[in-house]
Amino acid sequence: MSYNGPVLTRTFDTLLAEHIASHRQLAMVSGARQVGKTTVCRRLATDNSYLNWDNQDDRQIILRGPAAVAEHVGLAKLAATRSVVVFDELHKYRRWKTFLKGFFDVYADRAGILVTGSGRMDVFRRGGDSLMGRYFQYRMHPLSIGELLSPAVSDELLRPPAPLAAPEMQALWNHGGFPEPFVKRTTRFSNLWRAQRTQLLVREDVRELSPIQDLARLESLVALLADRSGAPLVYSNLARDLQVSVDTVRRWVGVLIFLGHGFVVKPWFKNVTKSLRKEPKWFNADWASVGDPGARAETLVACHLQKSADGWTDRGLGKFELRYLRDKEKREVDFAMIRDGKPWFLVEVKLADTTLHAPLRHFQAQTKAPHAFQAVWQLPFVQADPFSRHDPAIVPVHTLLSQLL
Secondary structure, rough: EEEEEOEEOOOOHHHHHHHHHHHEEEEEEOOOOOOOHHHHHHHHHOOOOEEEEEOOOHHHHHHHHHHHHHHHOOOOOOOOOOOEEEEOOOOHHOOOHHHHHHHHHOOOOOEEEEEOOOOOOOOHOOOOOOOOOEEEEEEHHHHHHHHOOOOOOOOOOOOOOOOOOOHHHHHHHHHOOOOOHHHOOOOHHHHHHHHHHHHHHHHHHHHOOOOOOOOHHHHHHHHHHHOOOOOOOHHHHHHHHHHOHHHHHHHHHHHHHHHHOOEEEEEEOHHHHHHOOOOOOEEOOOOOOOHHHHHHHHHHHHHHHHHHHHHHHHHOOEEEEEEEOOOOOOOOOEEEEOOEEEEEEEEEEEEOOOOOHHHHHHHHHHHHOEEEEEEEOOOOOOOOOOOHHOOOOOEEEEHHOOOOO
C-alpha cells in the first residue's frame, strides 16, 4: 500500500508527470477545495516555477505578462529537460485565458504547464480568449480505496481485487477521502476541518464566483444537502425549506456543483429528452459529512464511481457517465455505469442487506448490462473478481471498489 503516514503518494503525481512527458498541451487540474491539487502540483514544479494568484508577489509577476513569468522561472536558460510551471488559482484573474494562451503559444516547447483551480476551469465564465486544443482536463477527486492500494496509472480500466488494510477502510468511512482529515484521523480535527471548509466555501469561493448575498441561507442549503445525499434533488422542496425561489435554489446548487462540493447523478434512458425531465440525485463529495449510515454508504460508493468515470474519460479510455435507473413502476437501481453510450455495469448499494434486490435482475435484462452487483458495505472483502460474473451478484463494497480508480 502507498500510504505510509502523513505523506500521501497520489495517482495525480504519476498522471501529471506522464502528461508532461507525453503531451505538449497544458494540464488543467480542477477539483474541490482541499482535495490535494496544490500539494501534488507543487511537488512537480521545478525551482521557482510555482506561482499562486493569491500571493501578491506572484500576482504582480503574472500581471506583467508571459515574458515576465518566463524570465522569473528561468525559461531563457538552456536546459536538458522541460521545466514544469504551475499556475495556482489563476482563474481568479479576469484575463486568465488570454494570459495562458499567450504563455502557451510561446513557451509550451520549453515548459510543461499545470493550471489548478477549484472550479471546472474548462467552462469557467471568466476570461475571453479560447484555449481550444491547448489543454487537457484532469478532474481530481478525494482519496479512494483503489488509490490507497496503488497510485499507479494504467490503461486497463479495472484492477485485480485487493484488500485495503482495516485501519484505512475505517478511516475512509469515519473521516472521508479528503487528505487532511484522512491523515489526522481524529473526530475533533475532522469536525473542525469540515466546519472551516464549509465556511470558506460559502464566504470565499462562492462569493468570488457569484454575487450571492444571503450567506446564512446558503450555509443552510449546504447542511440540507448533506442530509439529503443520495436522495432526489427536488428544487421546490429545498426552496420551501429555505423560503427562497426555486430559481434561486437552482442557481445556488449549480454553484456548489461547479465548485466540487457535490455532484448530481441523472437517470439513464435511451431517450435523452426523457432523462432531462427526470429529477437527478444529489451526492456530497465528502461522504463523511453524511450522518445516516445507509446514505453514507451509498454516497461513498457514488464518489468512487464518479471518480472512476471522470478518470477513465479524462485519460482518453472512452466516454463514461454515472447514471441511475428508475421506471414508471418506481423500480430503481442506485447506479448504472455507462460506457460509450451503453450500460456496462449496474450497482445497488446496501448497508447490510444480502437479499438480492429484485429490480437489479429486471434492469439488467432491460438494459443488457454485462454485469449487475448488489454491493454490501458490511460484507468482508472476498478475493474474487465480481466482473467474472454475468448474473446479478451480491458482492462486498470493499471488493468491488478495490478494482476502480
